[in-house]
Amino acid sequence: MKKKITLKQIARELDVSVSTVSKALSGSKEISEDTTQKIQAFAKLYNYKPNNIALSLKNRKTKTIGILIPEIVHHFFSTVIRGIERVANRRGYNVIVGLSNESFAKEIINMEMLANGSIDGFILSISKETLLKQDYHHFHATINQGMPIVMFDRVVSEVECDKVIVDDFNGAVKAVKKLIENNCKNIALITTMDYVSVGKLRTQGYLEALETNGFVPDSNLILKIDDSLNVENHLEILETEIAQFFQTNPQIDGVFAVNELYAVTAMKVAKKLGVHVPDDIQVIGFTDGVLSKHATPSLTTVSQHGQKMGEQAANLLIDRLDAEDAEGEQYFTNKDKKSDFITVVIETEIIERESTK
Amino acid sequence: MKKKITLKQIARELDVSVSTVSKALSGSKEISEDTTQKIQAFAKLYNYKPNNIALSLKNRKTKTIGILIPEIVHHFFSTVIRGIERVANRRGYNVIVGLSNESFAKEIINMEMLANGSIDGFILSISKETLLKQDYHHFHATINQGMPIVMFDRVVSEVECDKVIVDDFNGAVKAVKKLIENNCKNIALITTMDYVSVGKLRTQGYLEALETNGFVPDSNLILKIDDSLNVENHLEILETEIAQFFQTNPQIDGVFAVNELYAVTAMKVAKKLGVHVPDDIQVIGFTDGVLSKHATPSLTTVSQHGQKMGEQAANLLIDRLDAEDAEGEQYFTNKDKKSDFITVVIETEIIERESTK
DNA sequence: ATATTTAACGAAAACGTTTTCGTGTTGATA
DNA sequence: TATCAACACGAAAACGTTTTCGTTAAATAT
Numbered sequence: 001m002k003k004k005i006t007l008k009q010i011a012r013e014l015d016v017s018v019s020t021v022s023k024a025l026s027g028s029k030e031i032s033e034d035t036t037q038k039i040q041a042f043a044k045l046y047n048y049k050p051n052n053i054a055l056s057l058k059n060r061k062t063k064t065i066g067i068l069i070p071e072i073v074h075h076f077f078s079t080v081i082r083g084i085e086r087v088a089n090r091r092g093y094n095v096i097v098g099l100s101n102e103s104f105a106k107e108i109i110n111m112e113m114l115a116n117g118s119i120d121g122f123i124l125s126i127s128k129e130t131l132l133k134q135d136y137h138h139f140h141a142t143i144n145q146g147m148p149i150v151m152f153d154r155v156v157s158e159v160e161c162d163k164v165i166v167d168d169f170n171g172a173v174k175a176v177k178k179l180i181e182n183n184c185k186n187i188a189l190i191t192t193m194d195y196v197s198v199g200k201l202r203t204q205g206y207l208e209a210l211e212t213n214g215f216v217p218d219s220n221l222i223l224k225i226d227d228s229l230n231v232e233n234h235l236e237i238l239e240t241e242i243a244q245f246f247q248t249n250p251q252i253d254g255v256f257a258v259n260e261l262y263a264v265t266a267m268k269v270a271k272k273l274g275v276h277v278p279d280d281i282q283v284i285g286f287t288d289g290v291l292s293k294h295a296t297p298s299l300t301t302v303s304q305h306g307q308k309m310g311e312q313a314a315n316l317l318i319d320r321l322d323a324e325d326a327e328g329e330q331y332f333t334n335k336d337k338k339s340d341f342i343t344v345v346i347e348t349e350i351i352e353r354e355s356t357k
Numbered sequence: 358m359k360k361k362i363t364l365k366q367i368a369r370e371l372d373v374s375v376s377t378v379s380k381a382l383s384g385s386k387e388i389s390e391d392t393t394q395k396i397q398a399f400a401k402l403y404n405y406k407p408n409n410i411a412l413s414l415k416n417r418k419t420k421t422i423g424i425l426i427p428e429i430v431h432h433f434f435s436t437v438i439r440g441i442e443r444v445a446n447r448r449g450y451n452v453i454v455g456l457s458n459e460s461f462a463k464e465i466i467n468m469e470m471l472a473n474g475s476i477d478g479f480i481l482s483i484s485k486e487t488l489l490k491q492d493y494h495h496f497h498a499t500i501n502q503g504m505p506i507v508m509f510d511r512v513v514s515e516v517e518c519d520k521v522i523v524d525d526f527n528g529a530v531k532a533v534k535k536l537i538e539n540n541c542k543n544i545a546l547i548t549t550m551d552y553v554s555v556g557k558l559r560t561q562g563y564l565e566a567l568e569t570n571g572f573v574p575d576s577n578l579i580l581k582i583d584d585s586l587n588v589e590n591h592l593e594i595l596e597t598e599i600a601q602f603f604q605t606n607p608q609i610d611g612v613f614a615v616n617e618l619y620a621v622t623a624m625k626v627a628k629k630l631g632v633h634v635p636d637d638i639q640v641i642g643f644t645d646g647v648l649s650k651h652a653t654p655s656l657t658t659v660s661q662h663g664q665k666m667g668e669q670a671a672n673l674l675i676d677r678l679d680a681e682d683a684e685g686e687q688y689f690t691n692k693d694k695k696s697d698f699i700t701v702v703i704e705t706e707i708i709e710r711e712s713t714k
Numbered sequence: 715a716t717a718t719t720t721a722a723c724g725a726a727a728a729c730g731t732t733t734t735c736g737t738g739t740t741g742a743t744a
Numbered sequence: 745t746a747t748c749a750a751c752a753c754g755a756a757a758a759c760g761t762t763t764t765c766g767t768t769a770a771a772t773a774t
Contacts (some may be wrong), residue, residue, distance in 0.1 A: 001503050006760060017724045022762060030724060047498075050475040053413045054760035057729045062410065064453065064475075072442070073435045075647075082429050086455050094470065096453040099442050113451065116361070117730085118410040119422075141404075146358050158548070158669065235650070261651070268653050290432075293592070294618070294648055297627050363730060374754045389752060411730035414739060414759045472762090 001155050005046045007105040014042060028112045056117075061325065065317055066114040068124035069332050070102045070154075075226050075289035076306045077125070080152060083310020084123055093120075104129040120321050121148040123313045126156060128228070132195050134158075148324075150317045154197060155343075162316040163343040164309050168198050168286075171302040171348035172205025175256050175284040177349055178300075182282055182357050184254030188221040190242065191230070192263045202258045220249060226260065235265070235313040242269045253281050260285040260292045263299055267355060297354030305346050306357060314345045362403045371399060383592040413474075418682065422674055423471040425481035427459045427511075428685055432646035433663045434482070437509060440667020441480055448675050450477075465495045477678050478505040480670045483513060485585070487535035489552050491515075505681075507674045509666050511554060512700075519673040521666050525555050525643075527560025528659040528705035532613050532641040535657075535707055537570050539639055539714050541611030545578040547599065547619045550585070551584040559615045559643060577606060582619065592622070599626045610638050617642040617649045624712060640712040655710030662703050669701045 007025075011018045016035065024031045024039035025048070046278075052145065056062040065088060069077045071135075080187045081097065088095050090101035096119060107127045114122070115294070130153065139159045143149055152164040179187050189206045194198040210217050223245045225238065242265060244251060257263035263285030267277050275281050277297055285292055292299040368375045373392065381388045381396035382405070388396075413419040422445060426434045438454065445452050453476060455467035464484045471479070479499065487493070490513065496516045506684030509521040534546050546563045549556040560579075567574050568664055580602045582595065599622060603609060615622035624634050632638050634654055642649055642658045649656040 001501055003503050007645050007762095008760075018761085019725075020723060021762080023723090030722070035722080049469070049473045050762095051760050052470075053410060053419065053474040054729090055762085056410045057414050057731095057759090058761050058763095060729065072701070073432065075430065075675050078430045078435050081454070082456065085429070085454070089456075094453055094455070094475065096451055097438070097442070098440065098451070099446075112406065113409075116406045117410040118451065165571055208751085264651050268651070272652060290648060291651055294621050294625070296628060296653060364732095365730075375731085376733080376755075377753060380753090383732085387752070392752080407732095408730050411759090414729090415731050415733095417759065418762095489737085 002046075002195060004051070005043075005048050006051070009046075010039065010042060010046070010048065010135040014039060020087040025356040031117050031353055045149045051119075061120050061321070062118060063092060064096055064112055064119050065314070066096050066098060066116075066122045066124075067118035068098045068100060068107065068110055070100050070125060070127045072097070072099055075291075075305060076153075076287050080125075080313070083307035083312075084314040086307075087311050087318070091314075093314075093318060100130075100353035102128045104135065111138050111142055115142050115145065115147055119147075121150070121317045123150045123152065123310075123317055125152050126154040127291050128196060131156070131197065148317060149308030150313045152313045156197065160341055162313075162320070164313045164316065164346065165343065166198075166304050166309065166346045167348050168201035169205040169208070170285065171304075172202040172256065172258075174348065174350055175286070175302050176206050176209035177213065178356065179256060179282055179284060180209070180215070181253035182254070186218075186221060186249070186251040186280055187215070187254040187256060188223065188245070188249065190223045190225065190245075190255060190257040190266060192223075192225055192258060196227075199258050206256055221252065226233075238265055239269055240260070242266055243273065246270065246273055246275070254283060255283045257283065257285045260287050260289050260299060260301060262293050263301070264291045265356075267295065267297070267299070278355050282357060284350070292351075292353070295355075300353045300356040301351050302348045303351050304348065308311045309346055312346065316342060316344065359403075361408070362400075362405050363408070364405075367396065367403070367405065371396060374496065379391045386661060389511045391606045401487050418477050418678075419475060420449060421453055421476050422671070423453050423455060423476035423479045423481075423679075425455045425464065425467055425471075425479060427457050427482060427501065429454070429456055432648075433485070433510075433644050433661060434667035436552070436663030437482075437667035437670070440669075441467075441671045443664075444671040444675070448671075450671075450675060451562060457484040457487075461490055461492065463643050468495050468499055472499050472502065472504055476504075477603060478507070478674045480507045480509065480667075480674055482509050483511040485553060488554065490511070505674060505677045507670045509670045513554065517698055519670075519698050521670045521673065521703065522700065522704045523555075523661050524705050525558035526562040526565070528643065528661075529613065529615075530560040530566040531705065531707055532659050533563050533566035534570065535713065536611040536613065536639055536641060538573070539592070541639055543575075543606070543608040544572070544611040545580065545602070545606065545609045547580045547582065547602075547612060547623060548612040550580055550608075551581075553584075556615050563613055573674050575661060578609065578654070595619070595622055596626055598624055600630065603627065603630055603632070612638060612640045614641060614642045617656060617658060620650045620658070620712075621652045624652065624656070626656070635712050635714050639714060645708055649708075649710070657713040658708050659705045660682070660708050661705065666703055669703065673699060673701065 007018050007021045011021045018213050020031060021039055022060050024036045025043055067081060067084060071077060100107035107130055136159050149161040151161060155163045155165055176187060192204050194200045207217050255266050257266055263283050270277055270281055277283055285299050288301045288303040292301045364375050364378045368378045377388060378396055381393040382400055424438060424441060428434060442452050457464035464487055493516050506518040509520060512520045512522055533544060548560050551557045564574050612623050614623055620640050624640055627634055627638055634640055642656050645658045645660040649658045
């Protein structure tokens with residue numbers, strides 16, 4: 001077994017100093033042709049690669065960014081990761097992933113673990129529990145320590161940082177407007193509890209679209225699902241809730257759901273109740289994931305562009321990091337530039353499939 | 358902005374030496390009560406946390422493990438990551454993720470980036486292109502450098518290391534036997550090209566099950582999909598292929614598909630052709646993902662237990678890493694122990710849903 | 715022949731830790 | 745009173761780099 005070789009070993013072997021080896025390998029013309037050649041040949045032979053940890057320590061930057069998300073077995077979040085990884089890789093960064101599991105405590109633990117030198121900056125989406133508690137001190141703390149954060153999707157105005165969000169409000173408006181154009185008269189909303197910001201915004205969009213089109217919102221047509229429990233494991237509960245909802249409101253001829261699981265489940269329930277999609281009832285979901293694409297009938301959705309969000313977030317973060325060490329600390333102590341934080345809004349569009357006419 | 362505080366700064370502030378601070382914080386009784394108290398209070402006040410990079414450099418271990426997978430927007434792989442992250446976190450490790458995107462080159466690049474000190478060991482699943490090329494030198498190289506690898510799912514006998522696989526062969530056997538018991542007489546197989554090991558094993562299981570039950574395998578009933586292109590984007594091609602397959606073989610009354618996408622698509626195609634599932638044709642897939650659960654009818658599948666695979670893989674790797682620095686290098690130079698590599702086989706079971714009787 | 719430049723290299727510091735090995739004060743013991 | 749532990753702490757090395765600043769010898773200029 002050949003352990004990785006170090007500068008010191010090369011130096012000893014070739015009877016020169018460590019500095020000479022370092023310079024020769026970086027092609028410094030401070031070193032003679034001869035020795036440079038010799039050293040480079042030797043290094044190649046033994047497949048020398050500088051140790052990343054040592055470099056990180058010296059440069060005080062790790063060239064890795066930390067991703068902190070609530071859940072990874074989730075189409076949207078994994079799409080975001082893919083986007084982040086793409087640009088991170090292109091721009092010479094690695095990604096290290098932490099999962100909060102929607103837990104406030106795990107979110108904090110993870111941040112503290114990573115914030116101690118392991119990464120140069122965060123890209124994260126806030127856990128449900130944190131949103132519920134509205135306790136954001138850990139975000140403020142790490143930002144205060146000079147570690148930049150980019151938030152995506154589940155963001156919060158209380159924290160000043162770069163953000164990437166999808167236009168939840170207008171996405172919902174578009175969806176509902178589409179249903180109205182398709183002649184739906186009684187449009188239902190299946191949503192989550194309000195504390196997750198995106199759910200709230202989509203709900204507001206639903207209401208807005210109704211009102212501007214002369215509809216009067218009917219609270220009976222709004223079904224709020226308690227998603228504090230992981231819905232994936234409580235599918236039956238979800239189904240019966242929706243079934244009851246449909247049965248007590250038989251006039252429903254259009255459904256807007258704030259995520260694709262609710263939408264697909266609504267379609268399944270409709271089918272069981274003998275209601276035909278899209279003839280009797282049309283359905284639009286949010287987030288364009290696997291379910292939407294492969295459901296029968298396939299689901300019309302509001303696209304969420306997870307990969308694009310990831311790419312934008314990564315670019316925002318890396319731009320800031322690169323700027324940091326280009327301009328040195330001046331970048332931060334400069335009071336003028338103090339709060340030039342950007343919020344990128346990704347536009348949504350409707351992807352029409354079989355669940356609408 | 359308060360940058361993270363270091364030992365040196367504490368030392369200067371309290372007018373003691375760095376070593377004293379270090380010892381005081383670790384509770385060494387070499388230091389007097391008084392100073393220990395003073396230092397610990399100061400450290401807590403300024404929220405001192407030791408720098409991970411410095412620790413990594415000193416200890417020559419990073420306490421992070423590298424995950425290298427072909428794709429992350431994929432239910433199975435993300436499940437595995439969740440499993441890895443779970444035990445990694447519990448055992449004090451971080452995870453850093455690289456994506457090969459099914460590319461040989463990206464796989465190598467990623468490994469080289471991470472192998473230079475950033476991680477202590479790998480957990481990976483081989484990319485399709487690598488399997489096709491059958492070039493495994495990069496695995497051998499990193500193993501030779503003393504960095505342990507644990508492979509999962511897509512493994513290869515040419516590389517000696519710990520492995521975690523699912524019992525693809527027997528899973529397929531079970532599935533086909535189930536179809537036979539359910540009175541299917543003409544059981545079709547929808548599979549991938551042979552170079553991906555898991556596909557090959559599942560195909561073999563299909564054949565085995567037929568033969569031991571007195572069936573004669575009919576090559577007309579085997580549909581091999583070329584999955585060199587990303588199927589997600591070529592859904593129509595997949596659908597038309599399956600449609601043709603069904604039409605030229607109307608006798609098919611049972612389908613075993615090596616993944617859930619093929620299975621769900623087969624059901625969709627069947628429905629379009631007016632063939633009823635499960636009355637006219639029964640379908641079983643492999644991998645228990647979102648699609649299986651939420652399809653209508655929901656899909657009977659062979660469970661793949663991604664999370665369990667991840668957990669096992671992580672435990673194998675961390676066991677080895679911990680053993681390494683418990684016994685020192687002796688662990689490795691000890692010739693007796695040289696090839697005590699373990700292959701963990703995760704058992705499969707059939708999850709019965711609506712697509713079978 | 716002397717002074718000065720240049721070429722080629724080495725020593726040392728620095729990044730932030732931990733740990734081993736001193737070293738100088740005490741207080742107790744012989 | 746001399747000797748010796750025990751105590752409380754500091755200096756320095758080490759992990760693997762890069763970089764600044766010498767330093768020496770040769771080469772050039774005066």
